[in-house]
Amino acid sequence: MTNRRTLLKATAFAALPGGLALPGIARAQAQVREIRMVEAGGLSGDSIEAGYIRPFTARTNIRVVRENPNPLGKLRAMVESRSITAVLFELGSLSTAIAQAAGLIEPLDWAAINPDPMFDEAKLPHAFGYQYYSTLMAWRSDAKPLSNWAEFWDVRAFPGKRTLPDNVTLALPMALLADGVAPAQLYPLDLNRAFRKLNQIKGSVSVWWSAGAQPPQLLKDNEVQYAASYSGRVAGQAGISLTYAQGLLDLAYFVVPKGANPAEKAAAMGLLHEMSVARNQATAAEVIPYTGASPTLEQLLPQARLNEFPTTRANKDAQVLGNPAWWAQNRDAAERRWQEFKLGL
CATH class of the missing domain: 3.40.190.10 (Periplasmic binding protein-like II)
Incomplete structure (x- = not known):
């Protein structure tokens, strides 16, 4: 069980990645002990756990519960029923475009995410591209x-x-x-x-x-x-x-369903930041040879295995x-x- 005092202390000083402290976001995160995400499962889900959830939870004491599978219909049902049970939802690029056109997802708070450098196509107003395949x-x-x-x-x-x-x-x-x-x-x-x-x-x-x-x-x-x-x-x-x-x-994205709890959304922006960190992406790539959106990731990957990864410079180009x-x-x-x-x- 998360200790509330520890949670309050962690979010007060580490509410945003990179040491940024926005009081409003800190207060929102302080209200949250757990967030839920819907992801694709399998080794991809295991890579999210190893590369991103563990450092996020260590920094914030916020528990992340993973659910799968992730069909677009599940997102639509959540939004239409106004019963948002997960604040982050993994979608493929086509499903992301459909969801945005249908008004099913909210704009991300990129200022709160405060991402490390990312490839342009991964940084969309409504979607965070976290994994290339x-x-x-x-x-x-x-x-x-x-x-x-x-x-x-x-x-x-x-x-x-x-x-x-x-x-x-x-x-x-x-x-x-x-x-x-x-x-x-x-x-x-x-x-x-x-x-x-x-x-x-x-x-x-x-x-x-x-x-x-x-x-x-x-x-x-x-x-x-x-x-x-x-x-x-x-x-x-x-x-x-x-x-x-x-x-x-192609690129898999995380989106926020329309109508998500604001405090949970604020907490989730911190998890998305962890997905932008090259060293975390390298950890995720140890689980499955898909890669995150950092332009500097290549130097952190096993150099003898660079041909296995889709976003090395030679392979991406x-x-x-x-x-x-x-x-x-x-x-x-x-x-x-x-x-x-x-x-x-």
Whole structure:
């Protein structure tokens, strides 16, 4: 049980990261002994615990309770019922754009967060980008190496079975990159062109995966020789090679549900600060090879394993960031086309 006297003392002098003391925030945090967050679970959730929650609780004596899973529908239900049970909610980039457009989330108090330096796309008015991940090309190490999606599509020069995601937001950009579209010209997506390209490879795709654990297992079992996979699932895995070239780089965000308790929100801003600290991000990356938004993180990562992490300079520059705003406006039409495409598999 948190000692109230200790909590009051801690929040009075360490209400904000970096030694800043704003009395209003300190008073708000002093009222809070516990906050709840909804996150994705698994190793990602364990990395949040190790890298961010532990230093936050040590500094403030505020307990953080993790809950999962984290569908957008749960956030919507919270806000519409005016029963906000968690002050921080993890969302993918597309869900974040949808939630903001629907008025489900509040602006963050960036002055209270007082973040260390962050990449621009991670620092949004309504969302804190805390973890980068990639969907990239991986292959059995005894297969011919790949360097771009055009080669992934070239089943004659690179023979073998493939696995691709049963996910329209991933499959369409991959297809267009394979068809020669420059990364800077991807959006707005040309749906007709993308589906024509998907039709060219569908006969060599033995599994359209829906769970991130599938691609590495399919590769290890030699059921496929080439895979599109989440980077954290294949990085550092024996017998599997990968490249970040033309990888699809994405970002998971934390948001505050509209109507959250002000005192809990004030406390949560301190936890978000911990997520901006490079040394904390390095600790989180020891649990799972995804990375935070600090431009200085690379120097703190294991130098012999830099190719495993999505935001080292070499890997980040080689990838393509998505366009969540486009997807928020066009996802329904694209999904209808996707379901029609799957009927022909």
